[in-house]
Amino acid sequence: MTSDGEATGGGHRQGGAGHQTGTVALALGALGVVYGDIGTSPLYSLKETFTEESHVMTIDRINVFGACSLAFWALILIISVKYLMFVMRADNKGEGGILALTALVGRSNSTGKKAGLLVALGVFGTALLYGDGIITPAISVLSAVEGLEEVSTSFTDWVVPIAVIILVGLFIVQRRGTGAVGRVFGPVMMLWFVTLAIVGLSKIIPDPGIVQSINPYHAVKYFTHEPKKAFLSLGSIFLVVTGGEALYADMGHFGRKPIMFGWYGMVMPSLVLTYWGQGAFLLKSPDDIESVFFRMVPESIVLPIVILATMATIIASQALISGVFSLTAQAVQMDYLPRIKVVHTSSKHYGQIYVPLVNWLLMIGCVGLVIGFQTTSNLAAAYGIAVTMTMAITTLVFYRVLTDSWGWSNAKAMVVCLPMLLIETGFLGANMVKIPHGGWFALAVGVVLMVQMQTWRRGRSLVAKRIHRGEVGIRKFLDDVEEMTRVDGTAIFMFKDSDKAPPALVNNLEHNKVLHKTTLIVSVDTADEPRVPAGERALITRIAPGVFQVQLRFGFMDEPNVPATLRQIDHPGLEYNDDQVTYFIGRESIVAGKAPGMNPLAEHLFVLLNRGADSAVRFFNLPTDRVFEVGSRVEI
Template sequence: MTALTLGALGVVFGDIGTSPLYAMQTVFVSEGLRADESHVYGIISLVVWSITIIVSLKYVTFIMRADNGGEGGIMALIALVQGATLNSRAAKAVLVALGIFGAALFYGDGMITPAISVLSAVEGLKVVTPSLESLVVPIALTVLTALFAIQRFGTEAVGRLFGPVMALWFAVLAVAGLGQVVRDPGVLRALSPVYGIEFFLDEGVVAFLALGAVVLAVTGAEALYADMGHFGRPAIRRAWFLFVFPALTLNYLGQGALILDSPTTIESPFFLLLPAWALIPAVVLATAATVIASQAVISGAFSVTRQAVALGFLPRLKIRHTSEAEGQVYVPAINGLLFVAVVGLVIGFGSSTALGSAYGIAVTGTLAIDTILYFVVVRTLWRRPLWLVVTGSALFLLVDLAFFGANIPKITHGGWFPLTLALVVFVLLTTWQRGRELVTAKRAQTDGLLVDFVEEIRTMDPPVFRAPGTAVCLTAAAGTMPLALRENVEHNHVVHEAVVIVSVETRKVPHVPRAERIVVDDLGYRDDGIMHISMRFGFQDEHDVPAALRQAAEQGLEVDIDVDGATYFVSRITIVRGDAPGMSTWRKKLFMAMANTSTNPVDTFCLPEHRIVTVGSYVEF
């Protein structure tokens, strides 16, 4: 229990735990607020109650109940919605599309978080010595380069250090804030929501626009939900309410008290909470904390990519498992794209304050989409009363959309970046999903049915030659004829003594139990040595076909198969653009370009490279 809580503290809360580095600074500097009691108390009240409503209530108390086989995150919500019963297919399609756009926004978060977090930490050097300001960007780029370079080795070894480092970080947050609160206990009045309400009543538009920066205090809320499968709901809740929430509250109170006491500190209130002797150690610790926060988001991007591939929203990508631990994966293509984008953001924006304008729109968009999908699940899967669903969703959406609206004016100041990126990713995901559906249907139409092939083999005169050994043929869809097997019969007039036709199905759950993984079909005859095996994997499972074959052999089959000596027949399909309806020309071209990036199924399904026979053909769609 303690180990899980410490692990959650190290991985889950890195993003939201480093928000005090830049949230208050961005609020006062970018929005031009006054360092007087009404503004400071109003902002502190908004920050604390935003964290309370969005994180403590919405995510930790409610949304984390919506798990998909123990897994969380927006992809899990999409899978739940896909499995829900809705009266309108169009409504389900819209909701799934909304979820895909939320996942696309998450990639923007994965790019901005490392840039803004590391920059804000290294900017502490300016407090130590103003002359070091010119070194901030080069040092930040060096740290980020090292961070992305080590991704290929995985995070398991480093992960053991994450918990203690973040525990020390939250202790520093709490102690630094508490020290200033003790000197100015009057700041505790800002805990009352009355000050936030009065700030809105008195300032109106200024207060509303300030929400665009206040939301930076809740960045990382999605990580609490997305990482639920790694640590479990209880561990995350304990870490949040016992450690993280109190530490964040104390630090924000302390920063507010410091700004009131010395208005010039708005340029860097976090570091100026600390005594001069502690600045260098604090910069080092803050940099370590932001690297951990960045690591969590980068790993999350790898995980979302893996789930997107499994659910059919992306082509097969090269995915490496960096350890025996579930979910420890590395996606080289995503790592490279994230690194290029992060470097561009650091150089292009140059400071954490400037990046704050780009950050908010991605965060608030994801918050609102999570709320909508969650309450769809509450109504359609949990069958809760309509009045309860409408009331709950209206209350949370009011908060989410207020934050989103406050960030709209920032679109021209950097908010365009995550929106543009999300739109591009959304087009890619939906194009691949639709194109895959069309190509799969076309293949099912042209390849023919398995049962017809079996009858054809039985009635051939003279009989086809049955070569010794086992042939494993992968097919695109259950019930359809594998192209490689048909070509082998037509051109070589050969069928192996044991033929195993394999179709791989990715279920809309994270993990499929071992007992439910294998379904065997003798295709109508038990004496011909030809069988079909449907292998069912969850979107978090490794698609290991040989291991599943061994499991099937252990359970007993109509004919003995030699898994270790089997020959694997793989179809290599070239996609050709035709005049078939269902997709515009430009999207067909995009789909074909994406198809060229797809990895070899040998890697995807863990097939032995030295026993592969590849047969090529083409599909026109």
């Protein structure tokens, strides 16, 4: 998921030492944004592998070596191979993430039901990430605060209240932006990863035999030792790679090379060392499994480590929250969600945004999960299934990109994607067991949001068809009113199709019998790429004296600021003065009717979503004192 820390992948090409310095700086920034989720997994993943109620594992040499081997190879095959080697090459003009990947399928030569199904799967994968955005902050913060129980048992009753206070505080400060504190995210996470490595090494050095778990033979032996429990434990082992999607989603902010540099130079070695260290520690102290990470630490520094862990989980949570904000903005721009209020918290970095409605819904969800599940062990049952499904969907969509956009043969694409899918299917199968124990939550969030997204997109398509029915072309319409009286000023008619006569223009002429000296028919489209350069956003066509068609194109990561874009237009005969402009926009009153197109439930849902949508005035940054709205009734 994209988050704070604006720096696009294409903007860092320097030469020599400057390039290396830039890569290192971006890699440090990526530590605080990209790797927060995967970096806090050591707090609970190996513990849950052995203690999850559905598969309580015996802590012996075979199981410990097997679990450590699986953790190592999951990091290699899913993160290093799938994402860094392959998927991150499928960028959409530098932007990553499942929604951007789905857009690639949408604009390829894919047609028919198969392409439609893949796009629908991509939308479902996007919807599932919202569930992840609720669960990750809850489980991350709770797992860190539980470390206080190692400081004193008197903290036991305070774990949940403290976690709730931290989460509420985190969501409250979102409206202020994260520009200031964001500068310390990277250094804090670097300290966290160094700590993971040191703590792990302190247990590996006395018992270096655990390094043998690099041999996949131990993973195979793990499944033959306790087959049923071993399979079920995959749902917990998968927790070591949650956050893998973030590497791909945040590619637009940091670029592929800095993310790879951070992974191989710091993150992966630290994670491997800490998991191996936990394994070596468990072989000597199996009774410490309930809080394996914190009990590896000398008692004298447990409290500082708990504080550092809490800071790391807050940073991980912030990255997920910012990512959900960014994902929402993308979905709105691509017309998968209704217009929603988006606040830009930085005048310098567009990527730093705040979405009030989403923020409060996330807070309610996170706090509700902490209060409802009480412990990390209980909450772990709800975690994993959404991420596993999203990863599997990413593989399916990536396969289509390989064959349609990259021109690979089906056989060649299958060689790459089939092993990925088999691994993820195994993890998904194990996670399915979690559905009755909490996994249903993430699925419910995903299904509800997918229904909303598909309903909104279908509804908007039907509304456009109803509005356009019976319309006359703008050129023919102007021929009929060529001798119309002209008045001073500029009239801007916002309409989806600039080739048609906007209803607001038709109504204005019927009632007022005048046409402004300068008249613009402005349409706004969202491109299937993240950003459109400022100089390429406007296409102007003169269709009559003083009358212009203006087609504006914004990327799905751009802010659709219409007045600012129009001010930059330099075209003969087109004058734009803020003090002499009047914007005419349509406001449709949508009602459910008997016309074919949507089932009754979907119609009523769409009507409800439309009523709650943010106004076009605010969405397009129009000056409220210069807007004239023209209402119309549309039956779907």
